[in-house]
Amino acid sequence: MNPSGNGYDIYDLYDLGEFDQKGSRSTKWGSKTELQSLACSARNLGIGICWDAVLNHKAGADYTERFSAVKVDPKDRSVEIFAAREIEGWVGFSFPGRGGIYSSMKYSWHHFSGVDWDEARKKNAIYRVASKRWSDDVAHEKGNYDYLMFADLDYSNLEVQKDVLRWGEWIGSQLPLWGMRLDASKHYSADFQKKFVNHVRATVGPQIFFVAEYWSGDVRVLMHYLQKMDYQLSLFDAPLVGRFSRISRTGEDLREIFDDTLVGNKPAHAITLVMNHDTQPGQSLEAPIASFFKPLAYALILLRDKGQPCIFYGDLYGIRRGVKNPMTPSCGGKLPVLARARKLYAYGEQCDYFDQANCIGFVRYGNLHHPSGLACIMSNGGASQKRMYVGRSHAKERWTDILGWHPKTVIIDKKGYGIFPVSAMQVSVWVNSAAEGRESLQEPFEEKIYEN
Incomplete structure (x- = not known):
């Protein structure tokens, strides 16, 4: 990985900041x-570590190789633009700084299905x-979204499968993992992903959580993938993120907020969310959400x-x-209150009052150990x-x-009802x-964590 990279320019899965490679030992x-110390401290605090597994591609090859390739239409990768010819691609990975520790696997052109640069022609x-x-x-x-970036791994190659499966077992031996996030999962073999999930749970632990x-x-499309x-x-x-974005900007019917969503x-x-690093302003999947709507959206994912x-993170701490x-912290600084x-x-049975286009409500009735409700x-x-029923x-x-x-x-009142108000374009939690x-x-929440 480039010493200044965020991790998506992945070079060596087996180097967690241990070997002198690509101009640095640390990431x-x-x-x-330091990573292992952090993970252990988190575990002692009851915080689970979820590893962001970037398994679609490799970047920063050690040398080029020549091989025959076909140029395809970037808008439809099933369409070939010209016949096969020799190109020079950055596909040679020998990991000299690691010297075969943890894995002896070396990568060459036959371990990849595509690249985006011809070094010979500088194209x-x-x-x-x-x-x-x-x-x-x-x-x-x-046409086919296998190719995303860099040198695209070919999971029909059994050597690639074996090495990445071994890595899944290895990473679980190096860190006390709670789970894994599979990055860019729509860009590489779902069959291999299923094999990977099963292998990690068999070797690391059946409790390992996965989110793709x-x-x-x-x-x-999401339901088809889940089935597969x-x-x-x-x-x-x-x-759901798309619905939050649209309804926040158009004033559409709140009763339809969960229509055609995964949570619905x-x-x-x-995994419900309001925004992430890709949908924040200026990013590739930008999904703008009106500021007044952020607390409404968070109430809908946190309290139901x-x-x-x-x-x-950017909603909780701001992006400065x-x-x-x-960005300043969203929800007028009230997001920590909603989380608490x-x-x-937020326990027990739920009753919805989705009876007006622009005003909805719901009640949580609590349970034996958390009887307060909301x-x-x-x-x-x-x-x-x-007028909502909260219980006699x-x-x-x-x-x-x-x-x-x-x-x-x-x-x-004596029948267990209350008449609960809300101001214009707001949410209230009673x-x-x-x-x-x-x-x-x-209780105060320290949002300015980088100023100390």
Whole structure:
């Protein structure tokens, strides 16, 4: 990996910042020793480590090789632009700095299916190795979306399979992993991915969690992939991100927020999110979300009973460096409150009040160990209110908005109902003012972690 790279320009899977390679021993993030120390400290704090596995390609080859290749149409990779001819590609990986430690595998042109640079002619294009075919169990975008970048690994090659499977077992022996994220999973063989998941669980532990980054706005595509993977992993709910983006900017019907989403169809396999590093402003999959809508979206993924939510670092801490337009923490700084509310109150059965186009609500009733419950109401239009049932056991309780965005106190009547208001284009989360943990919701959150 380039010492300044973020990890997607992957060179050597077996080098975690241990060997003097490509001008540095450490990665951009530090040395292997520091990584292992961090992982152990995280484990002791009850924090799981999820490894971002970049298995689609390799970059930064040690030398070039000549081989026969076919130039293909970048808009439709099934279309050949000219007949096969010899090119010179960066496909030779001998890892001299590692010297065969952990793996003796060396990579040559026959371990790859394509490249994007002909060194002999100094030309950039997508070249398929002439004796190869693109994988057919990948996304069908651009005719065939096997090729993404750099030197594209060929998972029909048994040597490649064996080496990467061995790496999956090895990485689990080096770090106390909780799970893995499979980067760019729509760009390489789903059959191999299934084999990889099964192998890691068999050798590292059956509890290892897997999430695949298969980015598609079409929920049918995601469900087909899940089926092909025998439902052995989870997926990021890209269609949900798209709906958040569109409804936040158009004022469309909130009752349709979960239509055609993964959490609406296969909730046990849905990682729900509002934004990530690819959809933030200025990135390749930018999906702008109106600022007023961010807390509504986070309430919908954090406080409901379906999906496994994922908070974007940039929303929690802001993005202050290396960007044209810095971002402050989203949700008016209230995202930590919503996250704490999930831990304290988002339990038990759920009742939806999706009965108005621009104002929806839901109630969580709590359980034996977390009996407080909550009532959430949101509007992407004008101010509104809803009469919602929270349970007779809460009669006479005084409920207030934990976000502090609505000043009213709601008294629960003897039948267990309350009339819960919300201001225009806002969300309010109502909880008994005497509920356990209320005082901890407003504890200071240190967002300026890089200023110390």
